[in-house]
Amino acid sequence: MVNLAQAGVGNPTVNIAVFGVFVLLTLVVVFRVGRGNRTAADYYTGGRGFSGSQNGIALAGDYLSAAAFLGIAGAIAVFGYDGLLYAIGAFVGWLVALLLIAEWLRNTGRYTMGDVLSFRMRQRPVRAAAATSTLLVSVLYLIAQIAGAGGLVALLLGITSPGGQALVIAVVGGLMIIYVLVGGMKGTTWVQILKANALIVTGLVLAAWVLGRYGFNFSSVLGQAAETSPQGEKVLGPGLQYGRTELSKIDFISLSLGTILGPASLPHILMRFYTVPDAKQARQSVVWAIxxxxxxxxxxxxxxxxxxxxxxxxxxxxxxxxxxxxxxxLAYRLGGELLLGIVAAVAFATILAVVAGLTITASASFAHDVYANILKRGDAEPAQEVRVARLTALAVGLLGVLGGIVAIGQNVAVLVSLAFAVGASANMPSLVYSLFWKRFNTTGALWSMYGGMSVAIVLVIFSPAVSGAKTSMLPSMDFAFFPLANPGIVSIPLSFLLGALGSYYGRRDPGDARRYAEMEVRALTGAGAARARSHAEPRPQSQPPAPSQFVSQTASRPRPQPRPQSMV
Known part of the structure; x- marks a missing residue:
């Protein structure tokens, strides 16, 4: 078999030409749509003007990232059955988003996760924790996507030197920043819709091409894979990556826990639920995405x-x-230079759209939660808030570029699974407790978010994912003392436990029960949510009105008098 890596993959001129067409098309969309960004709501949520089907396609585009296309395909190609486990866990995670998060979050929030958590708690500390979590998870996810983009373009151009790949990653980061600064959420959403359609069509073409080559008999494909793989038939069963030892079995459980709870905890996924007009459209968004x-x-x-x-x-x-x-x-093997260029360009557009969504989420969280509500105490001018968001997008993009350079060559699916674990540890317990547990308070939220986040990060740093193994980010170093590559099995339950302990031992704020009652009404019915999300200056959330106001407002309305019955 010809070594494609040594022979050179396609014609760099053709590859770059096809790639350039895709980038130019998306830039045109971003510039045309971005001219309509006039308010903070336009920049953060696209004016809440997207339907459930549109947002569902954009959600799929947001989620079908380099990890889904490049990383999981690569994991299946190398590890066979075990590589498919990444996809199964991530898919199941969307059921969690549908049943526990989508509708409730849409009814209780405004722009960010910090809006939900601070609704019934002390605003400043909780918003600071939510912003810290959002920035951290977004940067981790960014690193995975940008590293995948660097490897992809390096493959297209035949670049093997670390310096050349670092330059490629810098160009990717520059394009990403342009998308966010100009297009905002509206431009990013339309780019995600376009690239989701292009990605699904490309995947369908590749899969149909392969099956057609084998007479549409997938068993023949499996048989050829077993003959080609150095592992033989073992590639078709479990055990190449997980299950060989007791420790690897525990590692698989840890991975599954993170991939199932991770999608509903990722800030850029959560923010998508605010781009639709109501909770019904939020539910439809998730159904379309699934x-x-x-x-x-x-x-x-x-x-x-x-x-x-x-x-x-x-x-x-x-x-x-x-x-x-x-x-x-595979595209080069099947269709030569042109198909390779199309597949690579679609994958690159996928990465650009995802990193743009991540960047705008991180920048919105800092500008809205930290700048507007902590530093300015709710008195920030909308134009200044958007300006701060754009500056934050620039800083987050630079961090993502630096991290992507360090992570060159790592499997993107593995890197994303680490971001899932950190996101689930930091965000999922607080969201679930805040929406469904009456006793949950500010202390519980802070213990859960900071504790889960810190433990997950420390365990990742001192795990085989970073050092101590040939596949580590730093293979020449060994400071790993945590034996698992994924920290979810420790950090996620610990975060739930810390949230419970903090709620029991922490001081309860006056009005906790009243604020929870109003939040419950909004989460279930959406009543009063539109008023909280109006473009007018939001009311201070430290003293929300009691639920009785809803009743009193209803009772104060004149009741219609019964019509007199006619006498026959």
Whole structure:
């Protein structure tokens, strides 16, 4: 079999030409749509003017990132059955988002997760914790996406030197920052809708092409994969990555916990629920996303298995981008330079749209939660708030570029699973407790968020994902004392426990019961939520009106008098 990595992958001129067309098209969309950004609501949520189907496609586009296309396809190509486990856990996580998060969050929030958490608690400390969590998780997720983009473009151009790949990542970061600064959430959403359609069509073409080559018999693809893989038939069963030892089994449980709870905890996914006009559209958004993501993961299964059969794990791992290059190499094997250019350009557009969504979420959280509500105590001018958001986007983009340079060559799905674990540890317990537990208070929220976040980060730093193994980010160093590659099995339950302990031992604020009652009414019915989200200056949330006001307002209305019955 020809080593595609050594022979050169396609014609760099053709690759860059196709890539340039996609980038130019998305930039035109961003500039045209971005001219309508006049208020903070326009910049943060696109004016809440997207339907459930539109937002569902954008959610799928937000989630079907480099991890879904490049990372999971590469994991399946190298590890077979075990690589598919990344997709299964992530898909199940959307059911959590549908049942526990989507409607409730839409009814109780305004722009960010900090709006929800601070509704019934002390604003300043809780908003600071929410902003810290959002920035941290967004940067971690950004690093994964930008690292995938660097490996992809390095493969297109045949760049193997670290300096060249670092330059590529810097260009990716520059394009991402332009998307966010100019387009805001509205421009980013339309780019995500376009690239979601392009990605699904591309995946369908690749999967159908492969199946057609084998007479639409997937068993033949599996058989060829077993013959090509150095692991033989073991690639078709569990155990290549997880299950060989008791420790790897625990690591798999930890990974599953993070991938199931992670999607409903990611800030850029949560912020999407504010771009629709009501809770019904939020539910429809998740339903659309579930169908699209599930269908795409079936295509990825075919693509990853075909990469094992037609390209080979050894060729994939020796190419620029390592396992992330499985899908582009398969495209080159099937359709030559043109198909490779299309697949790589679509994957690159995918990465750009996702990192733009992450960046605008991080910048919105800092500008709205920290600047407007902590530093300015709710008195910030909307134009100044948007200006701060744009400056934050620039800083977050630079952090993502630096982190992406360090993470070059790492499997994007693995990096994203770490972001899932940190997000689930920091955000999921506080969201669930805040929405459903009456006793939950400010102390519980702070213990849960800071405690879960800190433990997850420390365990990741001192895990085999960073040092001590050939596949680590720093393979030449070894300071790992935590044996698991994913911290979720420790950090997520601990975060729930800290939230409960903090709520029992922390001081309860006056009016806790009244604020929870109003939040419960809004979460279930949406009553009063529109008033809190109006473009006018929001009322201080430290003293929300009692639920009885809803009753009194209703009771004060004149009741219609019964019509006199006619006498026959």
């Amino acid at each position: 169908w699209l993501i599930g269908a795409f993961f079936l295509m990825v299964l075919v693509i990853g298995t075909a990469a094992t059969a037609l390209v080979g794990p050894e060729t994939i791992m020796s190419s620029p981008g390592a396992s992330n290059s499985a899908a582009p190499l």
